[in-house]
Amino acid sequence: MARRTKEEALETRNKLLDSAEYLFQSEGVSRTTLQDIAQHAGATRGAVYWHFKDKADLFGAMMERVTLPLESFFNDEQTDQEASDDSGVQALAHTKNAILKALYQIVNDPQTRRVLEIATQKVEYLEGIKNIRVRHMTTCNSFLCRVKQGLDTASRQGNRTLPLSSILAARGLHALIDGLIQNWLFDPQAFDLVDAGERTMNVYFVGLGFTPENPPRPALQEA
Structure with a gap:
């Protein structure tokens, strides 16, 4: 019972x-x-x-149903990275692959796409739901922290010095990926989100001083 x-x-x-x-x-x-x-x-x-507890708590739980799986991609890639003797190029590939897996899920999972559309297009930060803004900031900071770790590892293992701080580089990558996602949500037929994400990340990483061989695209599963 x-x-x-x-x-x-x-x-x-x-x-x-x-x-x-x-x-x-x-x-x-x-x-x-x-x-x-x-x-x-x-x-x-x-x-x-x-x-x-309230609407903000419900909103947070709704977000977690899709953000926790996305965050798991970073956890899995970080575990693979720690278990291997990577070069800087390979360490960077783990960060890139985690992002590509997340983009793939956004494209292929309707629930993930729906919740992200709500989070980016359907929220007004009014007094009664101001804690939703905190939830957004938490998600953003989690992404920044994980990308910063990947850049720090790649720089250290590749014996490279970034042209700007790793946290600022992570913020730039976040702005790039977040912008692509939001533009794609407005018009999913306009471009291939995964392909655009991969190509623009390659250019961004080269701009940071990395010249990696293009790693194989991560294993992705149909939703």
Whole structure:
């Protein structure tokens, strides 16, 4: 009985998150109430508060369903890097491959694409949901930290000195990739996101002083 109750609670939580995704995308975050979400999910307002403290907490949980898998790409690549005796070029390839895997998921997984569209196009940072901005900053800082680590490792192993600090270089790469993602979300037919990401990263890394051979594209799976 306890197991069934736990499964039912998880099912309700997922229905609430699914409804939040749908309503946030169609109506916008600020115009969607917790009551709207509960009604769409066939649940009570009390059920919403059982699982989430407020709208910002629900928004964060919705984001985590897609950002945690994306972050795992960096974890996997970092594990591979630490387990091998890489040169600077190979260390840089791990960072690049993690980003390419993330871009591939954005292109091929509708839920990831939907949530990113909400996060970039459907959010207004109003007083009542100001913590959502904190969530955005946390996600951004996590990316910056991981890319900085990759650049530091590549510089150290390749005995290179970057022309600017590694954190600033990471911010530049973030701006590049984030800009490509946002432009692609506006018009997915305009260009191939994965190919554009790979080509522009190659140019960016060359600009930082790396001249790597183009590594094989990472193993990707159909969604």
